[in-house]
Amino acid sequence: MLLLALFAGCISSAWGCSSTSSVHNDDAGAAGVAGEASNAVSWCAAYEIINCSCQQCHQNPPLNGAPIPLLTYADTQAPFPMPTSEEKVWQTMQSVIRLRFMPYTADKTVMPPVKPLTDEQQNTLLTWLAQGAKDEGGLDCPQTCAWPNTSP
Numbered sequence: 001m002l003l004l005a006l007f008a009g010c011i012s013s014a015w016g017c018s019s020t021s022s023v024h025n026d027d028a029g030a031a032g033v034a035g036e037a038s039n040a041v042s043w044c045a046a047y048e049i050i051n052c053s054c055q056q057c058h059q060n061p062p063l064n065g066a067p068i069p070l071l072t073y074a075d076t077q078a079p080f081p082m083p084t085s086e087e088k089v090w091q092t093m094q095s096v097i098r099l100r101f102m103p104y105t106a107d108k109t110v111m112p113p114v115k116p117l118t119d120e121q122q123n124t125l126l127t128w129l130a131q132g133a134k135d136e137g138g139l140d141c142p143q144t145c146a147w148p149n150t151s152p
């Protein structure tokens with residue numbers, strides 16, 4: 001169901017379609033409230049938010065002062081902050097998303113202006129993270145948003 005909803009959603013190579021892709025987020029949000037294994041949040045549900053929000057800066061190489069790329073599932077599983085750290089990027093994502101430190105809205109020179117996550121988006125990501133940031137549903141996700149200042 002979720003995958004079908006994702007594919008039926010906004011799939012475009014043009015930047016700026018995130019505001020129209022809200023239908024499936026309701027499903028993911030409901031799954032988040034239940035928080036059971038049977039309602040696991042898929043990587044693709046998490047990825048759409050990472051793609052349309054975080055990747056404005058967390059490109060490879062990163063832009064606007066971001067320290068790390070968040071382009072792939074592997075990027076979320078990398079050690080952080082040091083290559084030798086026990087902690088992983090996804091564990092750090094938990095605190096910065098919970099605190100709404102990310103997406104980083106304080107730098108007003110970033111264009112287009114950075115939008116905070118909706119409560120639903122925040123809930124979906126935090127649920128995916130609380131479930132261990134698994135590659136549930138596979139890694140083959142649609143690219144929903146393309147950022148204009150991305151390096152080729």
Ligand code: HEC
Pocket residue numbers: 050053054055056057058064065066067081089092093096097102103104105107110114117
């Ligand atoms: C406007 C650009 C921008 C966006 C959008 C953005 N980030 Fe960041 N990110 C930054 C910057 C700049 C830093 C470094 C902040 C600092 O350490 O003061 C950072 C740091 C981080 C860190 C490391 C924090 C630490 O403790 O060192 C993580 C994890 C992170 N971002 C995740 C995310 C996630 C997840 C999203 C999307 C929900 C996101 N970011 C969206 C710019 C951005």
